[in-house]
Amino acid sequence: AQKVTQxxxxxxxxxxxxxTLDCVYETRDxxxxxxxxxxxxxxxxxxLIRRNSxxxxxxxxxxxxxxxxxxxxxxxxxxxxxQVVDSAVYFCAAAxxxxxxxxxGRGTSLIVHP
Amino acid sequence: GAGVSQSPxxxxxxxxxxxxxxxxxxxxxxxxxxxxxxxxxxPEFLTxxxxxxxxxxxxxxSDRFFAERPEGSVSTLKIQRTQQxxxxxxxxxxxxxxxxxxxQYFGPGTRLTVL
Numbered sequence: 089a090q091k092v093t094q095x096x097x098x099x100x101x102x103x104x105x106x107x108t109l110d111c112v113y114e115t116r117d118x119x120x121x122x123x124x125x126x127x128x129x130x131x132x133x134x135x136l137i138r139r140n141s142x143x144x145x146x147x148x149x150x151x152x153x154x155x156x157x158x159x160x161x162x163x164x165x166x167x168x169x170x171q172v173v174d175s176a177v178y179f180c181a182a183a184x185x186x187x188x189x190x191x192x193g194r195g196t197s198l199i200v201h202p
Numbered sequence: 203g204a205g206v207s208q209s210p211x212x213x214x215x216x217x218x219x220x221x222x223x224x225x226x227x228x229x230x231x232x233x234x235x236x237x238x239x240x241x242x243x244x245p246e247f248l249t250x251x252x253x254x255x256x257x258x259x260x261x262x263x264s265d266r267f268f269a270e271r272p273e274g275s276v277s278t279l280k281i282q283r284t285q286q287x288x289x290x291x292x293x294x295x296x297x298x299x300x301x302x303x304x305x306q307y308f309g310p311g312t313r314l315t316v317l
Contacts, residue, residue: 092244121303131291133245133308140303179244187258188303189235192244 090115090182094193101170102201109165109196111180117141120184122156122163127195128176136178139163170200204228206309208294214315215284223279223312227296234277235306236269237293245293251277252300284316 091114101107113122124136137147139156147154151168167174177197183190207226215221227234233252237245238261247261253274262269266285271277281288291313295306 123305125308130310132310133293133295135305135307138305181244183302187250187252188301189247189250189258189261190302190306192246194242194244 090117090120090184090191092180092182092191092193094178094180094196096196097194098197098199100199100201103172104169106166106168107170107198107200109167109178109180109198111163111165111193113161113163113180113182115182115184117184120182121188121190123181123183123190124154124163124165125179125181125192126176127179133179136165167198170198172200172202174198175200206294206296206307208292208309208312210312211310212313212315214317216317217284217286219284220280220282221284221314223281223292223314225277225279225294225296225309227275227277227294228298228307229275231296231298231307232300233297233302233304233306234271235295235297235302236277236279237295238263239291239293239311241290248279248292250302281314284314286316289314289316 093112120141125133177195181190181192236248239245250258251271266282268280291311295308297304297306
């Protein structure tokens, strides 16, 4: 079993600002997987990234970057130079133990104003 | 290629009615998951299939909920005697590998409203 906390319920920024979405996870397992998904207003969850617990290397994909720190059990997501199209709810998830059934956080609603 | 599809997209049921929600996973995907997403919340796990075997149904909220995947592809989530608290979006996801550690691809969901 695992727990995921996304403390930020809603973040509002102006276009071109950088924004970081926080994710803190809890698990007793040494092997686990972490995910970020985007849920735009249309409702369909879109996969962004998957990491396993043995790979702490940070990742950058265009304007998106992820900072995985096992020491603080965090897997934060940064959007650089935000755009209106980034407006969505973002979910962090963790999967560990048994069949690795994911547990999702409550999500952070990001609103990017023009 | 085709993604995960779900039907119907919207369903309105009167309290006490039975409903059936369908999920067509990505072809060849071994694992299939059902989630329930209440308004303003993250998806919550309901059940997991590996091919036709239902390996985990610990998230099903009551015995009114039943899921099947008889041929290891299409899955149906059935809710009997619907209650107002069943109103939610029901999401289906599939993944190529075994278990939830693999990347899951989600369908658009079925929004169920129970009156």
